[in-house]
Amino acid sequence: MTQALRASFVECSGRERAIxxxxxxxxxxxxxxxxxxxxxxxxxxxxxxxxxxGVIVAKGTVNGQQAVVISIEGSFQGGGIGEVSGAKIAGALETALKQCENGMKVIPVLVFDTGGVRLQEANYGLLSIAEIGAAIVALRRHVPVIAVIPGKIGAFGGMSITAGLCSAIIMTREGRLGLNGPEVIEQEAGIREFDSKDRPLIWSTIGGEQRMAAGFADLLMEDDTESIKEAVACIIKSGGMFAPRAEQVERYEAFLNQLDLSQRLIPEDVRKLWNEPGKKTVQENQSLSENIKSKGRGQVWFDLLRNGAPEISDVPSIRVADALIGKTKVRYIAVVPDAQSRFARARNGEVGLREGWTIAKYIREAIQEDQNGEKRAIVAIVDVPSQAYGYHEELLGIHQACAAAVDAYASARLNGHPVVSFIPGNAISGAFLSHGMQAHRLIALRDPGVTVHVMSKKSAARITHRSLEELEAATKKVTAMAYDIESFEKLGALHSLVDGIEADNPELKDRDMIYKEIKEAIEDIEMVGSMGLEVRLTSPLAQDGGRAASILVRKKLNEQWN
Amino acid sequence: METLKYTFPATKKISQRAHVGVVGSGDMEVIVEPYDGKEAEVTVRTGVTGFKKTWEAVIDRFFTQHDIAAKVKINDFGATPGVVTIRLAQALEVSSLDTSVKS
Known part of the structure; x- marks a missing residue:
C-alpha cells in the first residue's frame, strides 16, 4: 500500500500556511x-x-498563477485585527486591486484564523475591516478572492463578514465560521441561548461540515496541506464558477422565508431546507402600525428626512423611502426596532438575518433601476444597537446576511451611487459594518447618545480577561477603544460632526441642517470622484496621527510590492 | 509588561537573520540579526513581570555557551525557561543555515 502521509494544515503556523x-x-x-x-x-x-x-502577507505563485496570500496567525492575540494587522490585509488587497486594474491579475488568498476585531484596538479594527471589505468587493470584479478557514479558531466577528464577501470559501471540519463567538452570545443572550462550553453544539452549528452542508461554504477539505492547495488552485482555474454568496439575495431571502422559528431549529433541519427549498410559509407585515412604532432616533430621523415620501419596504424593521433633497434623488434606509419580529433576537433594532438581506435587496434594487440613468444617492440612517446575538442567527448564517448588506453598499459605491451615512444614534460593531461603514462619507451628530464601538463593555471585558475597571482605564489610553463619537472623530473617518442638533426630538430646522450636510457630502463625493474609502486615510485628522500606522503600513507595502 | 536588556561579549558572526516562534500562550518569538559589533545585544519584552532573575539566568547561560555577535529580540508571552532555551537554539540553528525561507 502506498498511501502518502498527510501533512496537517491546521497545525501549521500562519507563516507556514502561507509558505x-x-x-x-x-x-x-x-x-x-x-x-x-x-x-x-x-x-x-x-x-x-x-x-x-499577527498577519503574514506573501507574494508568489499558485500553480504558476500570480497570487498574494494573506495569512492570519491565530496564536497571537486570537488573530485579532488591529490597526497594523488590519492595514496589512487592506493594504495588500488594495495594492492587488491596483495591479488588477492595470491588467496584471493577482489572486488574493485569505487564510483566516481570527476572532475578529482586536478589542484592544477596537475602532481601528472596525475601520480596517470596512476597508478590507471594500477592497474585496472591488477585487471580485477582476479575480476570484479565495477564503480558507482551516481552524482552529476560524473566522469570527467582522472577519466572518469578510469571509462572506469572498468568491469562494474552503473549510476543514475543524474550521468555524460565525459572526458572534460562542462566549459573546452567552454573555449577551444567556446560557440557554448558547452554551459556550458545549463544543459539540458549537461545531454542529458553525463548524465546517455544517457550513458546507447548509450553503455557507464551497469546499470541505480534509486537513491536508496538499488537498487544500489543490482546492485553492481549483477555484482559481474554475474562474467564475462560484457565484459570490453575498450577491444571492433572492435565494437566501427565500430560504429565510420558509423557516418556522417557533421551535429551536436543529442543524439537520437547516441542511434540509437549504438543499430542498420548500414553499414560502411566512407573510411579513407590510409596515408597523403607528401605535407600536419605535420612538428611537432611527425611526424619528427616517420619518423626518423622508418628509412624507412613501415607504416601500415590505419588512417592518427596514425602512426605505425615495425622496428628494432639492433636486437630488435620495434613497433613505433605516434599521428600526420591530417588537413583533419572528426573529426574537432582532426585535430592538439590531441588524439580524432578515435585516442584512433586506438592506441588500433594496440597495440592489436601486442599482438595477438606475443602471442607465441618474444614480440616486443612498443614505443610511444609522442607529443600531448591535448585530443580533442568537443561536438561530448563527445557524442561519447572520455573517452572510451582514456580508450581503456590506456587499450591496460597496457595490452601490462602485456603480457610481453616492453613499452617505448619517449617524444620529448608536453605530456599533457588526451592525455598523453592515449598515453605514461602506459609505463614501460619514456624518454624525455631536451628542452623548452617539457612540461607536465594537462590543459591549461587559463582553469586551470577558473576552480580554479584564475587569470593567481595567477596561475603562485602557479606553483612556487608547483613543480607538473609547465609545464616544468625539474620540472616534480623532481617527479621521468622519466627514462631519454636526453641532447643535436636537438628536431625540428634531425639528424642521434640524432637518434642514442635516439636508444641507447630506447635500454637501454628495457634492464632495461627486467632486472628488473616487469610488473607494480612501478619504478616511487622506483626511487631515487621519494624516495628523489618527491613522498614522494605517498609512505607514500601506506606504511600506507599496514599496515592497514589486 | 517588562523590558529587560543584556549584552554579552561575542566574536563569531552568524550567516543570516532568523525569526522563530510566536507571541502566543506559553511561547515567544525570537528575532536574531547579524551584528558587526563584538557583542550580543539581547532585548526581552515579557508580559509576565517579576521574573527578572530567571530571565537573567536563562539568557546568561545561553549566551555564555554560544558565542554569537548578534542583535536578539525576544517577545515573550509566558514561555517557560525550557521553551526559551529551545526557541533560542532553534533561532541559532536557522541563522546558520543558508536557505532563504524558514519559519
Whole structure:
C-alpha cells in the first residue's frame, strides 16, 4: 500500500500556511518580522506586541498563477485585527486591486484564523475591516478572492463578514465560521441561548461540515496541506464558477422565508431546507402600525428626512423611502426596532438575518433601476444597537446576511451611487459594518447618545480577561477603544460632526441642517470622484496621527510590492 | 509588561537573520540579526513581570555557551525557561543555515 502521509494544515503556523500554499521558491514576504512594523497600541496597555502583528502577507505563485496570500496567525492575540494587522490585509488587497486594474491579475488568498476585531484596538479594527471589505468587493470584479478557514479558531466577528464577501470559501471540519463567538452570545443572550462550553453544539452549528452542508461554504477539505492547495488552485482555474454568496439575495431571502422559528431549529433541519427549498410559509407585515412604532432616533430621523415620501419596504424593521433633497434623488434606509419580529433576537433594532438581506435587496434594487440613468444617492440612517446575538442567527448564517448588506453598499459605491451615512444614534460593531461603514462619507451628530464601538463593555471585558475597571482605564489610553463619537472623530473617518442638533426630538430646522450636510457630502463625493474609502486615510485628522500606522503600513507595502 | 536588556561579549558572526516562534500562550518569538559589533545585544519584552532573575539566568547561560555577535529580540508571552532555551537554539540553528525561507 502506498498511501502518502498527510501533512496537517491546521497545525501549521500562519507563516507556514502561507509558505505551503505558494509554489516552491516563489514565497516573498512583505513587511516581514525583520521590518519590525508592530502595533503601537499594545505596549501602552502592557501587552507584548509581535513583530508582524499577527498577519503574514506573501507574494508568489499558485500553480504558476500570480497570487498574494494573506495569512492570519491565530496564536497571537486570537488573530485579532488591529490597526497594523488590519492595514496589512487592506493594504495588500488594495495594492492587488491596483495591479488588477492595470491588467496584471493577482489572486488574493485569505487564510483566516481570527476572532475578529482586536478589542484592544477596537475602532481601528472596525475601520480596517470596512476597508478590507471594500477592497474585496472591488477585487471580485477582476479575480476570484479565495477564503480558507482551516481552524482552529476560524473566522469570527467582522472577519466572518469578510469571509462572506469572498468568491469562494474552503473549510476543514475543524474550521468555524460565525459572526458572534460562542462566549459573546452567552454573555449577551444567556446560557440557554448558547452554551459556550458545549463544543459539540458549537461545531454542529458553525463548524465546517455544517457550513458546507447548509450553503455557507464551497469546499470541505480534509486537513491536508496538499488537498487544500489543490482546492485553492481549483477555484482559481474554475474562474467564475462560484457565484459570490453575498450577491444571492433572492435565494437566501427565500430560504429565510420558509423557516418556522417557533421551535429551536436543529442543524439537520437547516441542511434540509437549504438543499430542498420548500414553499414560502411566512407573510411579513407590510409596515408597523403607528401605535407600536419605535420612538428611537432611527425611526424619528427616517420619518423626518423622508418628509412624507412613501415607504416601500415590505419588512417592518427596514425602512426605505425615495425622496428628494432639492433636486437630488435620495434613497433613505433605516434599521428600526420591530417588537413583533419572528426573529426574537432582532426585535430592538439590531441588524439580524432578515435585516442584512433586506438592506441588500433594496440597495440592489436601486442599482438595477438606475443602471442607465441618474444614480440616486443612498443614505443610511444609522442607529443600531448591535448585530443580533442568537443561536438561530448563527445557524442561519447572520455573517452572510451582514456580508450581503456590506456587499450591496460597496457595490452601490462602485456603480457610481453616492453613499452617505448619517449617524444620529448608536453605530456599533457588526451592525455598523453592515449598515453605514461602506459609505463614501460619514456624518454624525455631536451628542452623548452617539457612540461607536465594537462590543459591549461587559463582553469586551470577558473576552480580554479584564475587569470593567481595567477596561475603562485602557479606553483612556487608547483613543480607538473609547465609545464616544468625539474620540472616534480623532481617527479621521468622519466627514462631519454636526453641532447643535436636537438628536431625540428634531425639528424642521434640524432637518434642514442635516439636508444641507447630506447635500454637501454628495457634492464632495461627486467632486472628488473616487469610488473607494480612501478619504478616511487622506483626511487631515487621519494624516495628523489618527491613522498614522494605517498609512505607514500601506506606504511600506507599496514599496515592497514589486 | 517588562523590558529587560543584556549584552554579552561575542566574536563569531552568524550567516543570516532568523525569526522563530510566536507571541502566543506559553511561547515567544525570537528575532536574531547579524551584528558587526563584538557583542550580543539581547532585548526581552515579557508580559509576565517579576521574573527578572530567571530571565537573567536563562539568557546568561545561553549566551555564555554560544558565542554569537548578534542583535536578539525576544517577545515573550509566558514561555517557560525550557521553551526559551529551545526557541533560542532553534533561532541559532536557522541563522546558520543558508536557505532563504524558514519559519
Amino acid at each position: 505551503k500554499l505558494l509554489d516552491n521558491g516563489t514565497y516573498k514576504e512583505l513587511l516581514s518580522p525583520f521590518d519590525g512594523v508592530e502595533s503601537p497600541h499594545l505596549e501602552p496597555q502592557g501587552i507584548v506586541p509581535q513583530s508582524d502583528d
